[in-house]
Amino acid sequence: MVKFIKLCIVLLIAFQANAQEIRATFEINTDNVPGSNKQVFTTMERSLSEFVNQKKWTNKKFKQQEKIDCAFILTITSQPSSNEFQGTLQVQSSRPVYGSSYQTPVLNFKDNDFSFRYTEFENFQYNPNGFDSNLVSIMAYYVYLILGMDGDTFAMNGGTEYYDAAENVVNQAQQSGYTGWSRKTSGINRFNLITDILSGTYDGYRSALYIYHLNGLDLMHSNQANAKANIEEAIQSIKGVYTRRANAILIRFFMDAKSDEIVEIYSDGARYDTSQLKDDLTRISPSNLSKWNSIN
Template identity: 35%
Template sequence: MLPVVFLALLLGTRGSAQSEIEWDVTLNTDQITQTDKSQLQALERDLVTFLNGQTWTNDRFQEDERIQAIMFLTLREQVQESNKGSGAAVPIPNAFTGTLAIQTVRPIYGVPDVTPIFNTQDKNITFTYRQGEGILFSEQTYLSNLGSIMAFYCYIVLGLDYDTFSPMGGEKYFLKAQEVYNLLPANLTQISKGDKGWRPTERARNRYTLMNDILNPQMLPMRRAYYTYHRLGLDLMSTDIVSGRNNVTLAIEDAQKANASNPNSVYAQAFTDAKRQEIIEIYKGATGVEQNTVITAMSRIDPAKSSAYRAIRYKGPRRAPRSPSRAPSTRNRGGVQ
């Protein structure tokens, strides 16, 4: 199979193909001063083309069913190396480091609102980009670090979204993310000298530990929690707020069990980063018993932010719903109602 090579100039030849994920991409290059701005503009165009022009599943998504996602890539600096003659540090052409922030949401059935699914910041982005080559990626072989990073996160986003619609519905996409990792060259995955975003360093918050935590059998209760929280919880609350909230509580208790088996899990932290404020708002209207249960559980999962959950006991006005840019989907990924 030929490698997938995305070039902006080829966009018109790819027919009506579009990603299952609707990416809003922003590239911040304010800190880069030694590179031709036209190259950086081309990079942003190629990122948009790659992310929004590739299909990652065999499912057909209607326009209003596409997963909404925001990507904000900040380039920090050009990678440097020592000049062999003078020893001075000089920029490596076309090589950059940066930080990547990703947020995704899912509609809630029955209400004009969305719920956050994934909220992460990857501070270990390193890649080479040459204008005119586009973003290179293949499912069969390693072609570029930037292409692998983008594909990895597309599969993670899909897996998390599918997990909210059916029990373990995202499994094959998490395994696809693992395949992306397995194709990386050894110099990127070495424990001591590899790429900080990929290397299997104990408890580092990077791509490897996120993938490894999601696929860890000890984290199965967390995987179940995504379905219970969303499909049996939030989606039910518009018609039965008590039963829906009870299921959200069950999901949080499952998440706590998973985190107890794998303390300081990057996967659990991704859950709390996305859900912290939403959980606080949900339980402002709950009983005192429910509030205490959730405050205790979330403080154990999210100890660094434990004080934030005290706001659950605040009885002030609920926040206004956020209107999504697309109508709530009736799609049921995975076929489980």
């Protein structure tokens, strides 16, 4: 019995030491796909969950409470053939706020360049030195993007190695013929997004991720006034990106994840002069004007 208990302890320690980094949920919406054979989507959902959640994506050790919560929502809009699929992919991730039970949204992005081939029960394997499957490459890209953004919220430029890995996915997929992997003249796609994140021109975006989360939200439990001031500093950093390039996709990227939260932060708790903040928010994100006007 003693030996058995020792063996269980060793196995538990080994499991914790090699705990994967991602805690992802998957949902596949097939309402727009005719036909009654939906089993392939059930299998796909299970295989994607196992692939993303069981693969070790980094060489770091993540504790169970450090796993990154994220969600992948696949909406299949058409099925041109038995193994061809087209649709959209919504990717969301969050991270815990220190001293609270609150999970703050970090990433909220809809990928409209989503098409792939899939044969039921095929084995998902990611090859960093080549391109084998568009579905696998897209999943790997977003896992690395999630890891990179999470890293940036805990340390200044803490996500660089993961952004580099995402860029490598893009480079390997360049010649695949699938959309989303090459530069787009306007709007957001996978190529433009990672290129801009790694560009020094938009360093203010990554600085904002760090200041907003570590110096802002993580301080809310102990000093709301300072936390709000630091979050405004993060928004000033985003304003700096706007000054350099008013149509920068990273501004929209940031606001898609944070606009609702910003309103909640400055409409509750310790009083704070929001006059300059509201002016800046209106300037850099006019599409959210109704939200900014609701800030007390």
